[in-house]
Amino acid sequence: MKILLIQLRRIGDVMMCTPAVRSVRKAYPDAIIHFLTEQPAAQVLQYNPFINKIIKLQKDSPFADKLKLISQLRKEKYDLVIDFHNNPSSGWFTFLSGAKKRVGKYHKLRKILYTHPVKTGKYFYTAYSKLSLLEETGIKPLFTKIDFFISNKERYFAKNFLKNLGIKENEKIITVSPVSRQPYKVWPAENFANICDYLIEKHGVKILFIYGPGEEHFIEDVKSMMNNDTLPLYPPFSLAETRAVFEKAVMHIGNDNGPMHIAISSGIPTVAIFGKPMAARWTPPDSYINTGIEYDPGCKKNCTYPECGLECLKLITTERVIDEIENIIKNEELL
Incomplete structure (x- = not known):
């Protein structure tokens, strides 16, 4: 099982994903989990034990670099991609990854990018709202505190x-x-x-x-x-x-x-x-x-x-x- 999680920016938003990261790891203890984000938010995940690899996208990177990233994502052959960011860029990265199962927040203009567009709103706290995307995949959410591991x-x-x-x-x-x-x-x-x-x-x-x-x-x-x-x-x-x-x-x-x-x-x-x-x-x-x-x-x-x-x-x-x-x-x- 190979999984890609996406939250491109910012520090607080990436931290709000960490209960979901923990939940995915518990559901799939043997999976390979990658996380796509930008700097400086990537620092939040540097020591996270539930992530195998951080893929860093340069903010405002040129189109050629984005094409290179898409090629990299397709080569990984992900089974599942979960887009926590839910903007046009992250939506297209999700779609062009080629994953069979693609989960993201429902949006009338971007719903075609996901195999599982999810209508959120069940939870108000942002960290828990992101957990609602997991429920669509059958992953049991863990309502835990946000993580920032250090050494x-x-x-x-x-x-x-x-x-x-x-x-x-x-x-x-x-x-x-x-x-x-x-x-x-x-x-x-x-x-x-x-x-x-x-x-x-x-x-x-x-x-x-x-x-x-x-x-x-x-x-x-x-x-x-x-x-x-x-x-x-x-x-x-x-x-x-x-x-x-x-x-x-x-x-x-x-x-x-x-x-x-x-x-x-x-x-x-x-x-x-x-x-x-x-x-x-x-x-x-x-x-x-x-x-x-x-x-x-x-x-x-x-x-x-x-x-x-x-x-x-x-x-x-x-x-x-x-x-x-x-x-x-x-x-x-x-x-």
Whole structure:
């Protein structure tokens, strides 16, 4: 049995596929399982023990490279292809793979690309929604947490990284990620500055900002509005190393972004601020430690962005976020 799973991008979306990956492996323990995706999302699957091979497609690759990839896929002679991405590109990769069984989300213009077009909507949480594609193939879905496996190499990196920052063993770290490349996900920097100052003054924690290449300006904006010092900036590191750093933190606070999903996979409490996206789609249901905070001005289900003032983000108060943080700190006895 040879199986191809497809989710081309982004970090959070690929992580949302990991319960499905686990489910496929349990159903077919001896199968050869490949996963087609792009960088940097491929880093999420680097150590995943349920995948035999990661096929990496360069983002915005030329047409010739895509033709080469299609030829590669056809040579693999897959028995089953499951398209979790469900856009035109992934749909055509699925169809042209030549697999006898091709599963994807039902779309009136792309249903011919699949032998099994599936009408989803049974589950709201995105990770579980992807599991609904498996049910069509007879695979029993496992409603598990999202996975991001790492090695001891990354844990060693995290230990030395924090040591070099001067963090002592008994000091508590809260990670904060005020970044996003989507304007409808960026809570105001001033609000993050107020949250960080509050945590430093009330609980004496160390604030470590989490960001990627080219995102330093988000951090600089927040720091410029703060009254207290935070841990210094640093050259951005890999996603797996970020995952290891989260294991050393007591909580993560931030926008709806890739680091939020990585923090959730590490098992630490998280508080995420949501703008346009629905929090329930990206927050584990029935979780006591992973909270998504949002405000609905009456248009979230029929969003008109960018023809709005992003009230869904701007009307989330720092007081509300602090209340949620304090509830988790109290209930989990974090500090």
